[in-house]
Structures are given as structure tokens and as C-alpha cells.
Amino acid sequence: MEVSNREFTKTINQFNILDTIRRAGLISRVEIAEKTGQSRAAVTNITARLLNEKVIVEKETKTSSSRGRRRVLLALNPTAAYVVGVKLSAFQVSFAVTNMQADVLSSLIVPVRIGKKSVEFVADLIEEGIRHCVSEALISMRKISGIGIGIPGLVSSKKGITYWSALYRKGNTTLRNLIQQRFNIQTYIENDANTVTLAQQWFGEGKGIDNFLVVTVEHGVGMGIVVNGQIYRGVKGIGAEFGHMVIKPGGAPCRCGKHGCIESYVADYSILGAAIDACKAGKWQYKNRSSLTIEEVTAIAKKGEPALQKIFKRSGEILGLGISGLVQIFNPAKIIIAGEGVRSGALLFEPMQKMVKAQTTPEMYETLQIVIQKWQDTDWARGAASLVLQELYKSPLDRARPAISEN
């Protein structure tokens, strides 16, 4: 019992040190001791082991003040491990191979409609994509420490199962298990908005912030909640479904079967639907409305079409009203807006910001920062990769070791 307690303490101390290095970027041993409250001897001891395992590296810098004296600082070793992130969505599957710092080494986007296909079909597709992407990154499959899969829908990350997802037909084996068996590599599955939240928490705008929210806008509206430094998942372990919070009872029909959900006003498909309806009603002109896309609608609205701007304004206001409700409840330091929906820019987010300001208690609004994230195609897959990375950081010597010793 005593031994296992000691082991446990050692693991926690090691995680704290590693986490301190990750947050700082570059840091001296003395500063680590100050920040973690551990003795200098303990820090020297643990960092020696991490250096030996190649999880961290030493970097020499000259101090600015003194006569060019050298300081030895510690940093994470980005090549300590590699992971793969996979993101499933209705119209495409995207992949990314990243290093330990979530830098994308190679990526792949396969445009495919996987709706209603079998889980085995989806597993085949993922397997092909992973092999291709890893070979593009010029590393061997044996160096991959884990695979993370992000998926829209109700997902229990802990159990590795989906309760509901519109993407594929379930089979006898779960998607997570199929992929894990095929590669014999630890595989994790998580709601896609939560993976983006993890990426923000570990490597992005959420670094060092204990209370923040992420709202993702595109085909659907997703959300991740970080409270006291932890992702909040609720009783069922599936997290937040902000997109299906009813904001107008009896309002527009939603994909989930209810009426008046936030998603039914804010998601890409609902904006596109409203634009087509307005075109049918003669409020604006477009020669081939059946082939209209959300990208075109956005571009035409940006050029100044008032009928379309009105649709974005309404969507933005509804999103703002929803977000104001979140601020009232969570009092977060930051709300990060992510997803392809950020392409709408001021069309959607100006009315959103105005509504948040108008509807939020001033004392709570004062300390709130809203960040509209620049969005890249690979960000979803990078989020899924972060799902694995956080596991590696929690126990680097257990899981990163095989990848490192195979040099």
C-alpha cells in the first residue's frame, strides 16, 4: 500500500512538472520548483528522468542582463511522440498526424458522405486514411502512440461508445474497438466539440485558463465546457448539447426532431435553408437556387445583399442570446468561437456580440472575453489528436516510452 501511494505521488509530481514546462514553453529548474512547490532536489531528479526518456530537452540561452552568462532552460521535446487525429463529419473525414505539441505534420481530407453506412465501412475508410497520412508524415506506424477520433453526437469518451450519432449504422463492435484492433494502438473517441475544447485547453486560447467555454459553429452547433480546469461532462458523461437548447418554443424544425433549437437558426444548413426560402419568396434573386451552397450565401451576403444579411443578423442574435445565457450560468473568463462558421465574420458575430452585451449582467460581461478563432481545415483533426496527447502528458513514461525507444 505504501509503495503504491509513493508511486502515485511520483506520477502526480511528474505530471505537475511536465505540465508546468508545457504551459511555460521554456523554463528553468529553479522556476519549476517555485511554481510547483516541489524541492529543487526533487525537480532535478524528475527532470533528469524526463530528459533521459527524451520527453523533454535542454536549451541554452544567454541571459539578457549579465555578461552573456548561459542559462539552461527546459522545453518539451516535440518529437517525443506522434499521434493521429481523425474527425468524422457528414460530408468529409479529416486526418492529421501531429507531434507532442500538436503541430500538424501531415493532413488529409477525404470528401465522402458516410451517412447511414455501416460501422465496418467507416472503419475501412479510417484505416486507409490513417495509413496514408502517417506515411505522408514520413514516420512509421510503430511510432504512433495513439489514435483519437472526434465525432459529432452523443459520445461517452470514458466508455468509448456513441449513444447517438447520425453518421453511421452501429454494428456488433464499436468504432473505437474496430480501429484499436486493426492497428493495435490505443484509441480514444470523444465528442468533436470536446476534442476542440481540449486542443484549446492544452495548446490554444484556453491555455492556463480554468473556466472557459468553446462554441463550435458549422453543420451543427457544438459546445465544450471547462470548469475549474476540467472538461465538464454531466451525469451521462456526454457533455453539453448547446445546439439543441430550445430558444424559441415551436420555432424552426431541427434535425433532432424538436422545434426552435439554437442549431435550427445558427447551423450552416439552417442559414442555407432560410436563404433558399427567401429566394423562393422573391426577396432576393439567384439563378440556380437548388445548387446554392453556404459558402456562396456567405459571399453574396458579404457583398451587401440585404435579404441575406438579415438572415445572418437573426442567426447572430439567436446565437448571442444563447451565449448570454451561458455567461449568466458559467461566468467564464473566455468564450472561444470555433468551427467553419467563423467564415461568416461580422455578418454573424457583430449581431452576436451586441446581443451578448445587451443581455448579460454588466459585472459578468466586464470580465468576459469573446474570441472568434481563426479556423483551419485541419483544426478538427488536430483537436482529435489532442485527445491522445493529454493522455500522454498524464502518464508520459507509461505510454510515450515505446515510441521513443524505437528510434
Ligand SMILES: [Zn+2]
Ligand atoms: Zn435540435
